[in-house]
Amino acid sequence: MSKYKSAFLRVLDERGFINQISEPEALDELANNSCITAYIGFDCTAASLHVGSLLPIMMLHWMQQTGHRPIALMGGGTTRVGDPSGKDESRRILTEDDINSNLRGIRAIFSKFLTFDGGTAGKDAIMANNADWLNSLNYIDFLRDVGKHFSVNRMLSMDSVKMRIDRQQELSFLEFNYMILQAYDFVELNKRTGCVLQMGGSDQWGNIVSGIDLGRRMNGAQLFALTSPLITTSSGAKMGKTAAGAVWLDATMVSPYEYWQFWRNTEDGDVERFLKYFTVMPLAEIARLAALKGQEINEAKKILATEATALVHGREAAQQAEETARKTFEEGALAEQLPTAEFPRDNLEVGYGVLAAAVKAGFAFSTGEARRHIQGGGLKVNDTTVTDEKMKLTLSDLTPEGVIKLSLGRKRHVLMKPV
């Protein structure tokens, strides 16, 4: 049983989203008696968000579900500065155009988790951009009104800064100002929308608390902080990175099938946590799935994969991905929905080198890499391991469906389609 009275905190607590809250009782009371407004900041250094951003997005989602108003704050202004928290090196500074086009991509993702214009006055989610107020700041005014509230002594003692200094890594003045700007965001949002709560990952605690201080000093406002635990996989790896790079939430960057596979390959020890974080399934059902042991836990992983994929790409795409996987992995059959790669039909007449085909399929960046895969016994044509790197694909390799199935390892399959 949760110790919280408000539905909002109770749900977050039960699902494991809470790491730390600044004044839990007061916030609980407020959330129980009124509709509160809270925000989370997202940077826009990339064209899409990846799995790592899913946790905060889900917090906003639950917030809206429990009757409150979420704000997704795009860091259009702060992205131009770069957050030193947890990073060893300075971030690349993006151009205005980059940032704006990234913003557009990210906007689309949020609409899948939040309702922006559902007609429920006062509870629609808001998309804000801190460039709106940061870009037009006047330096002198800012120093006088905001800067005077910050103690450099204290800033130097903050973890994000101290780490850089201890390691003798440079921290530019630009980055040093990041926390001031973030604190200012909080105060500005409070003024504009009545936002009283900032959420974020546990690494953001210091920045968020700075905002609370600033709000009190400037406006006497009572603000709150709520942080979520940083998630890693059971084996300690960072969330959301795979061989091919980040697991993006945009279907054109990572297909629903690949996205489904990402979740299907979750480690045993992460299944329960991930079900709570990344699906909206009832806790009782999750508890049942999490109790599965040994081989049976694979059933839970499939459900996790389908539910998580459905949230981002829609139920239909999720079920299609599940079906494709079932055919491919459980029946060993040829599933038409597997990723495909096209090549000229003429190639088969003269013999299409496997090396070239493997590169075409995206299994290797060079024929040399493809060659190594074959030497390592990792490449298969129509489920038969390739032993001769000089092998040519011909018309007789076409399956009855008119394609050639190329596989790398046991998990990656591509249908080669002659055109």
Next chain:
RNA sequence: GGGAGAGUGUCCCGAGCGGCAAAGGGGGCGGACUGUAAAUCCGCUGGCUUAGCCUUCGUAGGUUCGAGUCCUACCUCUCCCA
């Protein structure tokens, strides 16, 4: 402004008495074992038309049969003093 030091395989860290396609990690990929898991073990981790050839160690020159390694200039970064 003065002084000291650093930039290595386009994922990261990091060795490198003038013979180097360049040690060692991490990460990643493949194989074995499995449950599309984890752990473990093995292999691979510049390019190509692969007995060979081509291109790599901040940039541009120089010395040398031969330069990541020595010299010169330049660029970038860090630290210390002012």
